[in-house]
Amino acid sequence: VIAAINFQVGVDAVSYGALFAVMALGLALLFGVMRLMNFAYGELIMVGGFTMFYTRDLGALPMVLITIAAVVVVAVLMELIAFRPVRHAEPLTLLITSFAVSFGLQQAAFMTVARGRQKGVEPYPWLTDQHHIAGLRLSNLDVLTLLVAGVLLVGMTMLLRRTTIGMQLRASTEDYQMAQLVGIRGNRVISFAFAITGLLAAAVCILFVLRTGSLSAQMGVTPLLIAFVGGAIGGLGSLTGAALGGFTLGVLVNTIQSSLPVDLSGYTLMFAFLFVIGVLVIAPNGLLELGRRVWSAGTARVAVLRRRAA
Amino acid sequence: MSSSLALGTRYLRVIWTPLVLSTVIAITWAVVEYASSVTLEEDAMRLFLWMMLVLAWQLFSGNSGVMSFGHIAFMAAGAYFGALLTMSPTLKETSFADMPNFLASWIHPAQLGLLEATAAAGGLAAVLAAIFGIPVARLAGVAAAIATLAILVIMNTFIVQTPSLTGGSDVLVGVPREATPGVVAIALMVTIFAVYAFKQSRHGLRLRASRENEEAAQSVAVNVALERYIAFVIAGLISGIAGALYAHYFTGFAPPDFYFGLTFIVIAMLVVGGMHSVAGAVVGTYFLTVVYLTARRGEVDGVFGVETPSGTANLLVAVALLLALIVRPAGITAGREVPWPGALRRGGAVAASAAGTVPQEVKDALAAGSVRSEAGPATSEVGSEGSSRTPSADRR
Numbered sequence: 196v197i198a199a200i201n202f203q204v205g206v207d208a209v210s211y212g213a214l215f216a217v218m219a220l221g222l223a224l225l226f227g228v229m230r231l232m233n234f235a236y237g238e239l240i241m242v243g244g245f246t247m248f249y250t251r252d253l254g255a256l257p258m259v260l261i262t263i264a265a266v267v268v269v270a271v272l273m274e275l276i277a278f279r280p281v282r283h284a285e286p287l288t289l290l291i292t293s294f295a296v297s298f299g300l301q302q303a304a305f306m307t308v309a310r311g312r313q314k315g316v317e318p319y320p321w322l323t324d325q326h327h328i329a330g331l332r333l334s335n336l337d338v339l340t341l342l343v344a345g346v347l348l349v350g351m352t353m354l355l356r357r358t359t360i361g362m363q364l365r366a367s368t369e370d371y372q373m374a375q376l377v378g379i380r381g382n383r384v385i386s387f388a389f390a391i392t393g394l395l396a397a398a399v400c401i402l403f404v405l406r407t408g409s410l411s412a413q414m415g416v417t418p419l420l421i422a423f424v425g426g427a428i429g430g431l432g433s434l435t436g437a438a439l440g441g442f443t444l445g446v447l448v449n450t451i452q453s454s455l456p457v458d459l460s461g462y463t464l465m466f467a468f469l470f471v472i473g474v475l476v477i478a479p480n481g482l483l484e485l486g487r488r489v490w491s492a493g494t495a496r497v498a499v500l501r502r503r504a505a
Numbered sequence: 506m507s508s509s510l511a512l513g514t515r516y517l518r519v520i521w522t523p524l525v526l527s528t529v530i531a532i533t534w535a536v537v538e539y540a541s542s543v544t545l546e547e548d549a550m551r552l553f554l555w556m557m558l559v560l561a562w563q564l565f566s567g568n569s570g571v572m573s574f575g576h577i578a579f580m581a582a583g584a585y586f587g588a589l590l591t592m593s594p595t596l597k598e599t600s601f602a603d604m605p606n607f608l609a610s611w612i613h614p615a616q617l618g619l620l621e622a623t624a625a626a627g628g629l630a631a632v633l634a635a636i637f638g639i640p641v642a643r644l645a646g647v648a649a650a651i652a653t654l655a656i657l658v659i660m661n662t663f664i665v666q667t668p669s670l671t672g673g674s675d676v677l678v679g680v681p682r683e684a685t686p687g688v689v690a691i692a693l694m695v696t697i698f699a700v701y702a703f704k705q706s707r708h709g710l711r712l713r714a715s716r717e718n719e720e721a722a723q724s725v726a727v728n729v730a731l732e733r734y735i736a737f738v739i740a741g742l743i744s745g746i747a748g749a750l751y752a753h754y755f756t757g758f759a760p761p762d763f764y765f766g767l768t769f770i771v772i773a774m775l776v777v778g779g780m781h782s783v784a785g786a787v788v789g790t791y792f793l794t795v796v797y798l799t800a801r802r803g804e805v806d807g808v809f810g811v812e813t814p815s816g817t818a819n820l821l822v823a824v825a826l827l828l829a830l831i832v833r834p835a836g837i838t839a840g841r842e843v844p845w846p847g848a849l850r851r852g853g854a855v856a857a858s859a860a861g862t863v864p865q866e867v868k869d870a871l872a873a874g875s876v877r878s879e880a881g882p883a884t885s886e887v888g889s890e891g892s893s894r895t896p897s898a899d900r901r
Contacts, residue, residue, distance in 0.1 A: 226647075230647075232647050232650070232651075277827055277831075280831040281831060281834070284830075284834060286646060286647055287570065287572050287646070287647075287650070288830060288834060290572060290647065290650055291572065291772060291776055291826070291830060292827065292830050294769060294772065295769075295823045295826040295827045295830065296823075296827070298765075298769045298819065298822075298823045299820055299823030299824060299827065301819075302816040302817075302819040302820040302823060303816075303820060305815070305816040305819075306814040306815065306816040306817065306820065307814075310814070416765070420654075420658060423651065423654075424651060424654075424655065427647075427648065427651045431647075461662070461665070461666040462662060462663070462666050463662075464658055464659075464662045465658070465659045465662040465663055465666070468655035468656075468658050468659045468662075469655075469659060471651070471652075471655050472637075472640050472641075472652050472655050472656075473640070475640065475644055475648050475651065475652050476640040476643055476644070476652075479644055479645075479648040480648075
């Protein structure tokens with residue numbers, strides 16, 4: 196019985212973690228291209244949430260499409276209006292700018308769409324239908340989450356590896372100035388990066404809102420925080436690292452939440468963030484890079500030992 | 506001219522910036538006392554307490570170049586601890602009946618005065634800052650910013666989840682209203698002098714050197730982590746004192762009061778004013794406080810008969826911050842302190858030799874927004890204070 200419960204926790208945690216992996220990926224993309232830690236990423240989720248609210252009666256497919264379109268447009272506009280003018284500033288200035296955009300969007304939502312009574316999107320009943328596979332409860336939403344996250348992660352990898360714009364993006368992530376020198380158009384690449392983060396945010400938003408249902412002006416803050424620090428754990432400098440970090444933290448938060456005794460489970464965020472501080476001290480550039488360094492140091496050591504033995 | 510006058514001028518010059526800034530505070534306080542209007546007094550108290558926080562931020566972030574999102578956590582600690590020490594014992598026994606015995610045994614009967622409670626609150630905040638500062642001081646840039654953000658979240662979660670010590674997510678009420686505008690104004694003036702003195706001290710200088718070029722500072726034996734640590738703890742102390750004073754003026758508060766909203770306002774004030782100078786902290790606080798409180802009045806009473814929706818004030822602060830970052834990234838003061846008046850400058854050689862003065866024409870040109878090209882020999886100085894540098898290869 197205990198093993199079954201643990202597995203159950205595992206399934207929930209994995210679908211939760213997948214959600215945050217997708218989010219952290221979006222954050223890492225922007226961080227790579229322009230050293231931007233985007234606080235306003237959470238507000239993209241909020242924008243998507245309210246778009247879903249106003250289009251909820253149109254049916255599932257139109258709602259999803261309109262939401263994606265709206266979030267992508269807001270993401271691109273965000274870049275044009277706020278981030279383009281400070282493009283070449285220090286990372287710190289960019290961070291503060293995104294903080295301002297985030298706070299401004301929250302307040303704008305607070306003044307308009309989030310006013311009045313609490314709004315929410317009712318999840319479709321078929322989403323919460325549960326299947327029992329090998330003793331595990333698995334809802335359609337869990338399946339959908341894993342599926343979408345998987346498709347997005349694979350799709351992103353393909354996009355970045357196989358297409359021209361993807362390669363330009365990766366080149367700009369590696370060395371922005373050098374990429375410009377060889378003729379890559381910076382504005383286009385960055386707009387494209389923002390559009391992609393918009394797409395990722397829209398996907399996260401839809402899955403997240405279908406899970407929780409409630410909307411508020413500040414609904415983006417907690418998921419953002421978790422993805423933010425998750426990305427930092429894995430290393431925002433690399434897309435794989437960030438996705439892994441987001442996944443790990445998502446799983447961790449979910450597992451802590453369900454395994455701590457009830458009077459301690461409220462402290463989940465606290466423990467998660469203490470863990471984050473610890474990781475940052477050991478590996479400021481993320482665990483992936485630390486792992487690589489340890490690995491290469493280890494292989495070098497092995498090589499030395501072999502040579503000595505020979 | 507006698508040498509004693511020249512000596513007096515020199516001393517005056519050293520304390521010129523904090524003196525002028527404190528005078529502005531004193532005038533504000535005098536106006537509040539004279540007007541004896543409750544709303545004006547509350548506004549002025551908000552201004553004063555915000556300014557203390559902005560000064561704490563200037564001391565750490567302004568000098569070190571490491572952005573903190575976390576010092577509001579130390580303010581919260583100061584507010585709750587200070588309140589617990591002054592509330593009436595009978596109230597504490599009912600509100601905090603579940604407090605663990607080892608704390609309840611001395612917190613329940615404690616009934617300190619404002620001064621002792623504030624000192625204790627500042628002490629606790631400093632101790633917490635000293636603990637959290639150990640990891641933060643070792644980090645730089647974005648990693649440090651995330652670590653401080655984590656501190657804020659940790660503190661907020663702790664307060665909300667520990668009702669036996671803090672009242673949890675409910676509003677904590679019943680704190681005696683012992684802080685007066687006079688007390689806060691004096692605390693603020695002392696803070697201004699202290700923050701300015703820190704900036705001019707060897708620690709401040711080392712920290713500023715590490716902000717401009719960390720490797721160069723290290724190469725002349727500056728222990729960057731240690732200097733950051735010192736500034737982090739002092740800023741924590743100031744935040745804790747501000748928290749205790751906040752608690753004893755506004756008398757009721759809840760966890761959301763010490764979270765992202767306040768953090769945002771404080772950072773906005775610092776950046777809009779110019780984060781590299783104490784004068785910037787003061788100017789930014791005055792500017793955004795006026796904007797914010799005017800808009801808040803509009804939300805409650807309406808402006809020209811139109812009631813602006815609630816949230817306008819915060820939105821305006823966000824817009825002001827964005828505009829400042831785009832148009833004037835170095836802030837209103839562009840990192841300069843209060844200028845030594847031109848009439849006194851002609852007086853002697855002492856004035857002319859002092860560092861940090863920018864010719865009046867340059868200042869006018871800067872104020873008019875036409876910058877840099879015609880500014881002449883002083884441009885390098887102005888430029889070095891600016892924060893809009895292209896990211897260089899070594900940053901990546």
